[in-house]
Amino acid sequence: MELELRHLKTIRAIAEAGSLTRAAAALGLAQPALSTQLKRIERALGGPLFERDRTGARPTLLGELVLERARVLLPAVRELQEEAVRFANGQGRVARHRLGGTHGPLLGALVDGLAGAHPAASVSTYVSWSVREIADLVVAGRLDFALVGACGQSAPPAADQLVWRTVGVDPVFVMLPEDHRLAGNRELALGKLAEECWTDVPGEGCFAECFETACARAGFMPRSVFETDVSSCVHLVRVGRAVGLCRASFPPTPGVVTRPIAGAPLSWRHLIGWHPEAPAARGAAAVVELARAAHAEAVRRSDSYREWLADRGRAAGAAALLPFGTAT
Structure with a gap:
């Protein structure tokens, strides 16, 4: 893996936050995802960048070296980008x-x-x-x-x-095959789908974590979640292999119905x-x-x-x- 500017931004965010948990929240990531990303960065740079314990995360000597360079490089790159945009604006x-x-x-x-x-x-x-x-x-x-x-x-x-x-702003709905036992319901309690497999498109941010939290509040954890492209999600739903998550404004699709989740726990x-x-x-x-x-x-x-x-x-x-x- 080659080091990129976004990796330097991640290292800086962890150092400023003082812990992976707080840095993950600031970056809009789940903590496990940030931890995995940090391990990849550390492998690319040849050693640990932070000492981590219950009190937080502190830079190692290698981490201090990288942070020193990042404090110079990141503002310089941002200044270059802003100058380039201003130049383009003048054209x-x-x-x-x-x-x-x-x-x-x-x-x-x-x-x-x-x-x-x-x-x-x-x-x-x-x-x-x-x-x-x-x-x-x-x-x-x-x-x-x-x-x-x-x-x-x-x-x-x-x-x-x-x-x-x-x-x-849309609530998140559930996609069901049109012959699903719950397809005729006007609204679905999330707990009624506890035994289903799920499918959704991949992405960043906290959506996966928010979905798991909503499921936990409904008394279950998802059996499995297939992350794939939109067409594959629709196919898995249509053939009854999974139920899907979609924005309420998802377009009408043959063989599939969309239904609201009771209480609109996701948006x-x-x-x-x-x-x-x-x-x-x-x-x-x-x-x-x-x-x-x-x-x-x-x-x-x-x-x-x-x-x-x-x-x-x-x-x-x-x-x-x-x-x-x-x-x-």
Whole structure:
């Protein structure tokens, strides 16, 4: 493994937090994932970087050496990125939209919206499971906009460098095969699915941990979770091999139904971000509105989501619709 800037940022975060647990929370990672990442970094650098015990994590002599270099390199690279963005900004507005996103239908809908609104402009996309990679590319000026998601209220990546706006907030629903014994239910208690295998797309952040917490509160732990691409998730659900997790705005799919989880224990925020000094910042407001329109259309197409919103409205009035399905 070659050392990358993100590895230096991880080392710095651990040193500043004084423990892996606090650093994991600051980075939006599960503690085991951060521990695994640190071991890989230490193998690449030839030795332990931190002494760890019950009181926390303290840099070793090797760790101090790496941190000393990181304190010079990271600000220098950030300054270079900001200078490059300012330089690009001075070249005038470029008739293009370079979008980065995770695997989801909103990205395609936004491409369609931009192509319709700006037929003379070029639109390109870059897709990755890593929201941090996408955010870093926007910071570096290699992408104009990042269309990503975040679990619950967790912070988006590069929050100190990029401007982020909420496109919409969805509850997380369950995907079932249409002939599943619970497919006719209007809403599902999570505990009713205790014996099922699960499938979901991979990603960073705390979603997996939040899902396990919701299951624990329902009295069980998931038997297994298959992390794979969207098409494979749908296939596993359709053939009855697993039940899936999806955003409530997931598009209608033959052979599959989506149902709300009682109490809405999990939620997902669709976010769009850009660099405030990049040329794209001038047109960001219009892009945000196109993304919100795409999300609103996705909500409109989902019968189960619209029924769920209507039930919430009947139960507690219009205020109950917030924050779900509403951009802020």
